[in-house]
Amino acid sequence: MEWLLSALILIGAGFTLVGSIGLAKLPDFYTRLHGPTKATTLGVGAILIASAVYFSLHQSLSLHELLITLFLFITAPVSAHLMAKAAIHIRTRSIQRTQNKPEFDSEHR
Amino acid sequence: MLDTVLQIALAAVALAMLLSAWRLIAGPSKPDRILALDTLYINTIALLILLGLWLDSALYFEAALLIAVMGFVGTVALSKYLLRGDIME
């Protein structure tokens, strides 16, 4: 069981780190959006599940961590969508080689 | 073994938080900063849960839940501010 816990925690921390590396290193806002919305959400989800398993084993059955996991999985795409919408609205530039750049004066505003 | 794993994980999450904080300071655009703040919130949840495991205490769960809720509301409010120039209408 300890192996499972360790694996979950390491995978979770690894993905969280990858998400932030993406945030720090990718070239423009729209690409940076991908790191935190996917990697970080899954990473934190894995850590929360590890916590649920740990406390269920050592104390009484503990499932409330699932609540945060679910909440994160529901809210992460929503906040990503809103941030992307805001970025398009204030015409944040994307890098040169982006394919099919939106025309900022068309209907997507 | 769990202790070593937790130490590594705490270090990784702390490094992730530093990277997010750097993006928060460096910008360059406003949505970038909002995104960095959002990531920082989520990283804090991870850090709190890991701390709870480290100290073998379930007390940190409530703090993590509150940060999850408040972080989402904060991100939505900031994005709405950029979209509308106003939060409440």
Added chain:
Amino acid sequence: MSANMKKSRWLPHPFLSVALWLIWLLLNNTFSAGHMVLGAVLAIVIPILTAGFWQERVCVRAPMTLLKYLLVVLWDILVANVVVAKLILSPNRTLQPGFFVIDLDARHPLAISLLANTISLTPGTVSCDLSKDRKQLLVHALHLEDEAGTIADIKTRYEAPLNKVLPPC
């Protein structure tokens, strides 16, 4: 309004009630009888008090398709994360980011928002904007190689089952 009248007065939103009850039990982290009763009372009272906020009708068809869809999405999230992690750790100049537009077949607002959320959580794509007439979704991809293929993939994998589960009603 007449459609609203036909619904049961005491349990206007059974799904909401079940969700509230489960969330109450999870929040208190207990399955004791007392909390089950208290949760049940809240799960019945809150939907009645907030009925004004839930005007839209949701009719879920084909629950098995919904279950299969959830499993597919969960699996895709796991795969997506490995793919995205690889892309993030590869050098920046190999990335070919791009926008593309999906013409939506889904009409139900809930189906559209579920589709947008699914797109954001799965391989290398984030939904960015919905056109005003709710017919086109602007999506950003971290690494766009085959635009038509990606769109067809999203349409058959996610949109078709969602349309089956949530038909316009």
